[in-house]
Amino acid sequence: MKKAILYINQFFGQIGGEDxxxxxxxxxxxxxxxxxxxxxxxxxxxxxxxxxxxxxNFMGSNTEEAIKTILGFLxxxxxxxxxxxxxxxxxxxxxxxxHICKAVKEKFGVPVITSMNAENPGVEMFRKEMYIFKGxxxxxxxxxxxxxxxxxxxxxxKGEKLLSANEEGYFGRGIRRQIWLEPPVKAAxxxxxxxxxxxxxxxxxxxxxxxxxxxxxxxPAISPEDLSKMEVALVTTGGIVPVGNPDRIQSASATxxxxxxxxxxxxxxxxxxxxxxxxxxxxxxxxDPDVCVPLDAMRKYEKEGKIGGVFKYFxxxxxxxxxxxxxxxxxxxxxxxxxxxxxxxVIMTST
Numbered sequence: 027m028k029k030a031i032l033y034i035n036q037f038f039g040q041i042g043g044e045d046x047x048x049x050x051x052x053x054x055x056x057x058x059x060x061x062x063x064x065x066x067x068x069x070x071x072x073x074x075x076x077x078x079x080x081x082x083n084f085m086g087s088n089t090e091e092a093i094k095t096i097l098g099f100l101x102x103x104x105x106x107x108x109x110x111x112x113x114x115x116x117x118x119x120x121x122x123x124x125h126i127c128k129a130v131k132e133k134f135g136v137p138v139i140t141s142m143n144a145e146n147p148g149v150e151m152f153r154k155e156m157y158i159f160k161g162x163x164x165x166x167x168x169x170x171x172x173x174x175x176x177x178x179x180x181x182x183x184k185g186e187k188l189l190s191a192n193e194e195g196y197f198g199r200g201i202r203r204q205i206w207l208e209p210p211v212k213a214a215x216x217x218x219x220x221x222x223x224x225x226x227x228x229x230x231x232x233x234x235x236x237x238x239x240x241x242x243x244x245x246p247a248i249s250p251e252d253l254s255k256m257e258v259a260l261v262t263t264g265g266i267v268p269v270g271n272p273d274r275i276q277s278a279s280a281t282x283x284x285x286x287x288x289x290x291x292x293x294x295x296x297x298x299x300x301x302x303x304x305x306x307x308x309x310x311x312x313x314d315p316d317v318c319v320p321l322d323a324m325r326k327y328e329k330e331g332k333i334g335g336v337f338k339y340f341x342x343x344x345x346x347x348x349x350x351x352x353x354x355x356x357x358x359x360x361x362x363x364x365x366x367x368x369x370x371x372v373i374m375t376s377t
Contacts, residue, residue, distance in 0.1 A: 039079030049081030067176035096153025112141035117281035263345035265303030305346030
């Protein structure tokens with residue numbers, strides 16, 4: 027019988043919710059949570075021998091340590107395939123599943139399979155690295171998602187012919203393979219057929235799909251006269267937060283932002299603010315957070331009348347590893363708050 031190992035987070039591992047999201051990795055040979063559904067779907071052909079449980083925050087904030095620990099768990103285990111999730115719409119969980127699947131694939135060379143909803147940021151982060159099945163948006167889809175993963179796993183392990191990503195049900199990995207039609211159809215005939223369908227408004231599918239990128243229009247310039255009457259908001263992806271990171275924003279692959287009151291501050295004082303960003307040397311920003319978020323310069327402009335004032339809150343998150351989908355979601359949420367407060371000018375700083 028083939029053997030498999032499953033990775034799940036603290037919630038589905040029945041440890042607890044957000045209060046234990048910093049739960050360190052553990053491994054058990056018990057059938058826990060989704061492992062029961064996998065056991066039923068895989069029947070007597072594949073055995074889930076171990077379940078690995080890790081808190082989403084621990085994996086997000088201590089990724090290297092978590093991966094090293096889990097790979098250590100697996101070093102003396104025999105397994106033919108590795109599962110993670112399903113992660114549904116949970117962004118931190120999706121990122122965690124992606125990180126560990128990628129590491130296991132590279133270290134042990136076994137197939138890795140996970141499942142996420144299309145809106146999960148983990149899809150764009152890891153779709154090129156592994157099989158990520160198109161999953162539901164909540165645990166209500168658990169049985170269906172697990173069955174899809176298990177069905178494909180059995181095909182892989184048996185060496186059966188695999189169909190396209192769309193036919194199998196996983197997100198395309200950007201891999202193109204040449205397919206020979208039976209009976210053969212010349213390219214000229216295929217393209218004319220697509221053209222006629224397009225002209226007649228009939229459904230058709232291109233043989234070379236190209237993903238479209240969102241484009242953001244450049245905002246019109248603000249005149250100095252108008253700016254002198256405006257409150258300006260400060261927003262950063264440089265990870266500047268109060269010491270202790272009270273909102274537990276991830277140091278990489280962020281899925282949330284922080285909002286902090288700066289109405290009484292003239293600058294970000296050393297020892298009270300710091301950066302949690304994992305993508306650059308934090309020394310300069312920790313020594314003077316204003317080099318990342320220029321509150322001191324903005325207060326000077328305020329006194330000089332160059333701006334009408336500084337908005338009472340500043341917004342912060344981390345850009346490194348953060349997907350376009352997750353960044354877009356956070357950006358829209360911040361923009362809605364700023365619009366609601368009548369803010370029409372923003373200084374956006376990075377690293």
